[in-house]
Amino acid sequence: MTSPFIHDVPPQRVVFAFGALARIGEEAERLALSRALVVATPGSGARLGRQVVDLLGSRSAGLHAHAVVHVPKAVANAGLAAARETKADGLIAVGGGAAIGLAKAIALQTSLPIIAVPTTYSGSEATPIFGMTDGERKITGRDAKVLPRSIVYDPDLTLGLPAAVSAASGMNAVAHCVEGLWADNRTPVTVALATEAMRRFGTSLPAAVTNAGDREARAQCLIGAWLAGTVLTAGTALQHKLAHVLGGLGLPHAETHAIILPHVMRFNLDAAPEAESHLQDALGSSDPADAVAAMLRKFPIPERLREVGFEQSKAAFVADEIAAAKIAMPREASAADIRRLLAAAY
Amino acid sequence: MTSPFIHDVPPQRVVFAFGALARIGEEAERLALSRALVVATPGSGARLGRQVVDLLGSRSAGLHAHAVVHVPKAVANAGLAAARETKADGLIAVGGGAAIGLAKAIALQTSLPIIAVPTTYSGSEATPIFGMTDGERKITGRDAKVLPRSIVYDPDLTLGLPAAVSAASGMNAVAHCVEGLWADNRTPVTVALATEAMRRFGTSLPAAVTNAGDREARAQCLIGAWLAGTVLTAGTALQHKLAHVLGGLGLPHAETHAIILPHVMRFNLDAAPEAESHLQDALGSSDPADAVAAMLRKFPIPERLREVGFEQSKAAFVADEIAAAKIAMPREASAADIRRLLAAAY
Numbered sequence: 228m229t230s231p232f233i234h235d236v237p238p239q240r241v242v243f244a245f246g247a248l249a250r251i252g253e254e255a256e257r258l259a260l261s262r263a264l265v266v267a268t269p270g271s272g273a274r275l276g277r278q279v280v281d282l283l284g285s286r287s288a289g290l291h292a293h294a295v296v297h298v299p300k301a302v303a304n305a306g307l308a309a310a311r312e313t314k315a316d317g318l319i320a321v322g323g324g325a326a327i328g329l330a331k332a333i334a335l336q337t338s339l340p341i342i343a344v345p346t347t348y349s350g351s352e353a354t355p356i357f358g359m360t361d362g363e364r365k366i367t368g369r370d371a372k373v374l375p376r377s378i379v380y381d382p383d384l385t386l387g388l389p390a391a392v393s394a395a396s397g398m399n400a401v402a403h404c405v406e407g408l409w410a411d412n413r414t415p416v417t418v419a420l421a422t423e424a425m426r427r428f429g430t431s432l433p434a435a436v437t438n439a440g441d442r443e444a445r446a447q448c449l450i451g452a453w454l455a456g457t458v459l460t461a462g463t464a465l466q467h468k469l470a471h472v473l474g475g476l477g478l479p480h481a482e483t484h485a486i487i488l489p490h491v492m493r494f495n496l497d498a499a500p501e502a503e504s505h506l507q508d509a510l511g512s513s514d515p516a517d518a519v520a521a522m523l524r525k526f527p528i529p530e531r532l533r534e535v536g537f538e539q540s541k542a543a544f545v546a547d548e549i550a551a552a553k554i555a556m557p558r559e560a561s562a563a564d565i566r567r568l569l570a571a572a573y
Numbered sequence: 574m575t576s577p578f579i580h581d582v583p584p585q586r587v588v589f590a591f592g593a594l595a596r597i598g599e600e601a602e603r604l605a606l607s608r609a610l611v612v613a614t615p616g617s618g619a620r621l622g623r624q625v626v627d628l629l630g631s632r633s634a635g636l637h638a639h640a641v642v643h644v645p646k647a648v649a650n651a652g653l654a655a656a657r658e659t660k661a662d663g664l665i666a667v668g669g670g671a672a673i674g675l676a677k678a679i680a681l682q683t684s685l686p687i688i689a690v691p692t693t694y695s696g697s698e699a700t701p702i703f704g705m706t707d708g709e710r711k712i713t714g715r716d717a718k719v720l721p722r723s724i725v726y727d728p729d730l731t732l733g734l735p736a737a738v739s740a741a742s743g744m745n746a747v748a749h750c751v752e753g754l755w756a757d758n759r760t761p762v763t764v765a766l767a768t769e770a771m772r773r774f775g776t777s778l779p780a781a782v783t784n785a786g787d788r789e790a791r792a793q794c795l796i797g798a799w800l801a802g803t804v805l806t807a808g809t810a811l812q813h814k815l816a817h818v819l820g821g822l823g824l825p826h827a828e829t830h831a832i833i834l835p836h837v838m839r840f841n842l843d844a845a846p847e848a849e850s851h852l853q854d855a856l857g858s859s860d861p862a863d864a865v866a867a868m869l870r871k872f873p874i875p876e877r878l879r880e881v882g883f884e885q886s887k888a889a890f891v892a893d894e895i896a897a898a899k900i901a902m903p904r905e906a907s908a909a910d911i912r913r914l915l916a917a918a919y
Contacts, residue, residue: 244577
């Protein structure tokens with residue numbers, strides 16, 4: 228029977244075009260920004276950041292190229308200080324999850340509007356979800372004021388993404404889509420967007436990984452990453468909980484998502500016929516878990532947990548953590564189920 | 574090659590549940606309405622309107638049950654006067670396109686927020702498009718302030734919709750979806766939503782037409798109608814232009830949409846491979862035009878233009894009007910093309 232739902236998503240403007248980076252000044256003007264602080268990672272991120280500073284001209288408050296993955300507290304505080312010192316009236320996050328994450332941490336304290344210029348498939352630009360780390364502790368939350376007001380997608384900025392990063396970042400986005408199809412708070416809109424993203428990744432992610440310079444495949448993957456990001460508002464379930472617990476053991480985020488995804492799909496899809504039918508259509512395959520596993524096998528990233536440093540002795544701990552979380556959507560996983568799943572992925 | 578696009582859609586809250594009508598007071602409270610004027614058509618619309626007035630209790634400013642299709646100017650003025658006399662601070666449109674259209678006409682002048690409670694598949698509740706008639710002249714436009722702030726969808730309110738109305742109103746929504754797949758301003762979001770709506774209509778519209786009381790099919794069609802409405806923001810092309818010109822000759826709106834749709838699809842789909850592939854997936858058919866024609870044949874509504882009063886002598890006029898509009902998306906239709914299409918639909 229059709230489940231009730233509430234759809235209530237804050238608006239976000241998206242400009243998508245080859246060469247869209249050149250329109251960053253226009254977007255800053257649209258938000259009436261006169262002193263926008265550009266936030267980026269050091270290195271190649273900073274190079275792109277300087278380009279954005281140049282494009283902004285007098286609307287720029289300078290470049291803060293000190294973003295670090297997982298936004299350590301000290302990094303967030305330094306970003307906040309930079310925004311205050313430069314009297315910034317807006318933030319322009321240029322890069323992947325690290326740059327966007329830092330901009331969100333600053334916006335959380337200051338309510339400054341963010342424009343995101345993404346260069347990976349993290350999808351963070353499309354969510355009101357923020358995260359910070361304080362030593363070992365990871366704090367995550369959700370606040371409408373950290374959702375970027377607009378996103379400028381320029382597929383040309385992703386041409387340099389190495390094959391392994393494209394594959395891992397893309398599979399991470401694919402995991403958002405799959406999980407969005409059975410997540411508790413899914414709506415017909417998130418289901419539609421997850422399906423459309425899967426369709427685009429199914430065709431174009433292998434092409435983008437094989438040929439980093441395939442502009443058309445890059446464009447399709449970037450669209451897929453956007454849609455996959457919006458789907459995260461539907462909530463998460465076993466896939467993300469398992470990736471989170473494994474991440475707590477020090478396993479790499481995107482790679483771990485990729486490795487466990489076909490196994491989680493095999494476990495869940497029998498209990499999620501609507502998700503299965505959407506995935507069958509999107510991937511043109513009667514066995515979507517198999518199709519995802521086949522895609523993964525061709526990618527230059529690890530395929531098994533043992534390749535990313537998982538110790539089998541931790542399986543019982545992970546299984547107990549997951550079982551205790553009682554994720555019922557679409558089916559409850561017992562500790563024994565999780566141990567079997569981890570053994571298969573090992 | 575991937576086309577550039579801008580996605581910039583104002584937010585709208587949607588509450589969907591069997592029995593959701595009971596939550597209308599809560600939604601009014603959320604918008605801080607203390608004097609909401611309920612707008613409906615006379616007759617059965619007024620009955621439902623009175624029920625809403627009761628549910629609103631002290632938050633109601635009364636019932637204005639004088640909505641008429643196409644919103645004649647005098648009707649709009651009377652609605653405006655009622656809103657002013659009752660000192661309404663919001664509007665609750667209960668019904669189909671007529672009631673929602675009147676609420677939009679009032680909101681256009683007053684900026685009053687609208688809550689829509691739809692009972693048909695018109696999709697008007699999901700668009701910022703308004704329309705009024707002044708004698709023979711039809712004025713349409715687009716204004717963010719007429720977009721309902723929230724929509725309360727209760728599939729139980731559609732159980733009474735007669736088979737012929739369900740079929741015509743449903744096919745009208747299907748036409749929005751199909752056209753949305755090749756419209757000029759489509760984005761990956763509108764494409765995804767159009768595809769998802771088609772998938773739901775393909776399965777559930779025949780069931781809802783056959784058995785008016787099939788609650789599950791009704792729920793699926795209402796979701797389809799919502800998604801189809803949001804797709805209208807992507808713009809329209811040959812299907813809607815042709816329906817509009819034929820409507821100017823006095824042909825009925827929804828029925829005309831239904832009749833011409835398979836013919837427009839046959840003409841356009843060869844030139845729109847992305848639209849075709851999405852429709853094939855959604856309908857599970859290699860020939861989507863044929864699938865739509867087959868669906869239409871089983872419905873208790875006219876299948877040919879001659880059954881709805883079209884005079885063949887008008888074909889040249891219609892063909893010239895359409896050719897002059899130079900609708901290039903996905904292919905340009907010459908006057909000869911349109912004459913052939915009209916002959917086939919006759």
